[in-house]
Amino acid sequence: MKRRSFLTTAGVGVAASTLAAPAIAQSTPELRWRLASSFPKSLDTIYGGADVIARRVAAITDNKFQIRPFAAGEIVPGLQVLDAVKDGTVECGHSASYYYVGKDPTFTFDATVPFGLNARQQNAWIMQGGGMELLRDFFKDYNIVNFPAGNTGVQMGGWFRKEIKTVDDLKGLKFRIGGFAGQVLQKLGVVPQQIAGGDIYPSLEKGTIDAAEWIGPYDDEKLGFNKVAKYYYYPGWWEGGLNVSLYINQQQWDQLPKPYQAALEAACYEATLVMNAKYDADNPAALKRLVAGGAQLRPFPREIMEASYKAATELYDETAKANPKFAKIYEPWKKFRDEEYLWFRVAESSFDNFAFTAGLRR
Numbered sequence: 001m002k003r004r005s006f007l008t009t010a011g012v013g014v015a016a017s018t019l020a021a022p023a024i025a026q027s028t029p030e031l032r033w034r035l036a037s038s039f040p041k042s043l044d045t046i047y048g049g050a051d052v053i054a055r056r057v058a059a060i061t062d063n064k065f066q067i068r069p070f071a072a073g074e075i076v077p078g079l080q081v082l083d084a085v086k087d088g089t090v091e092c093g094h095s096a097s098y099y100y101v102g103k104d105p106t107f108t109f110d111a112t113v114p115f116g117l118n119a120r121q122q123n124a125w126i127m128q129g130g131g132m133e134l135l136r137d138f139f140k141d142y143n144i145v146n147f148p149a150g151n152t153g154v155q156m157g158g159w160f161r162k163e164i165k166t167v168d169d170l171k172g173l174k175f176r177i178g179g180f181a182g183q184v185l186q187k188l189g190v191v192p193q194q195i196a197g198g199d200i201y202p203s204l205e206k207g208t209i210d211a212a213e214w215i216g217p218y219d220d221e222k223l224g225f226n227k228v229a230k231y232y233y234y235p236g237w238w239e240g241g242l243n244v245s246l247y248i249n250q251q252q253w254d255q256l257p258k259p260y261q262a263a264l265e266a267a268c269y270e271a272t273l274v275m276n277a278k279y280d281a282d283n284p285a286a287l288k289r290l291v292a293g294g295a296q297l298r299p300f301p302r303e304i305m306e307a308s309y310k311a312a313t314e315l316y317d318e319t320a321k322a323n324p325k326f327a328k329i330y331e332p333w334k335k336f337r338d339e340e341y342l343w344f345r346v347a348e349s350s351f352d353n354f355a356f357t358a359g360l361r362r
Contacts, residue, residue: 028064033091035069038078040198043219045278049150049271050094056267065260078196085247086143092248098179106325108180110135112242114312119151119241119276121340129336134329145253147268150244150275155236157300158213159229167307176200176212181238187311204228217286232295
């Protein structure tokens with residue numbers, strides 16, 4: 001009797017395991033995705049965010065879900081990544097949304113806003129301050145699911161062929177600058193030029209443009225801007241903390257097994273931390289090398305900073321009145337920013353100002 005019971009039970013166990021195996025296999029299929037980047041491979045930190053995502057997703061899924069990054073131009077030009085994801089040309093893309101403000105200025109909020117949030121504040125707004133919900137609602141019209149997937153921290157103000165001392169010096173200046181900031185500077189007489197990273201150097205060298213900004217010392221040194229323009233300005237008030245995003249085609253995301261979705265989300269957050277940390281670690285030495293090599297480090301004059309801030313505020317208000325999508329995000333974003341500024345003035349800024357100054361006196 002016991003033997004018969006055992007055989008029956010064993011038979012059920014074998015049958016159950018036979019049935020379970022295909023179910024498990026179906027929940028972890030082998031997938032191959034292509035990722036189009038807006039950045040060249042030579043810029044290992046910002047392009048490297050895609051590599052971080054691909055490696056982590058593969059590790060978490062035991063190589064069953066593999067993502068292959070392609071540099072700008074290998075599948076589509078760097079400034080066409082959003083459309084490639086929207087249309088399903090690729091499953092996902094790694095880009096900065098301010099490249100697409102020509103479609104709608106609301107895109108700027110997913111990347112950075114002039115005189116807006118620094119890296120920590122940007123992450124706080126997206127992850128805990130309601131930003132993700134607002135951005136997801138906006139991106140659904142583009143058939144995209146977005147995740148923060150990198151941050152450069154505050155950037156430099158760029159390389160200029162001549163000194164910039166007054167607002168009048170900006171008039172007629174052909175300046176490579178991305179995103180919403182170009183519209184701000186246009187109010188001051190600048191002629192903004194949106195050029196992908198890999199194309200900036202030849203434009204500056206040939207004199208097609210008079211000035212160019214990218215990110216900061218580590219990348220700028222790699223791109224060689226110091227060889228064709230010697231005045232290096234700071235700060236990049238238009239990019240207090242550039243958020244770089246992973247854009248995923250909505251249908252592809254919906255078809256992903258839940259464990260793969262979780263792996264991809266975790267990988268994006270890791271890429272955000274790694275990119276920010278790498279720039280913070282590599283920029284100081286690069287800045288020293290650039291200055292030692294002859295770069296003339298200059299702060300933007302107070303007059304230019306104040307005029308730029310005034311122009312930016314005017315542009316926000318004008319755009320919010322004309323664009324309901326922009327206004328829907330701008331109002332809660334502005335409230336969050338103002339509250340963050342109050343908090344950071346109390347603790348972060350007071351610590352930074354004292355510690356940085358004291359450290360320099362030693």
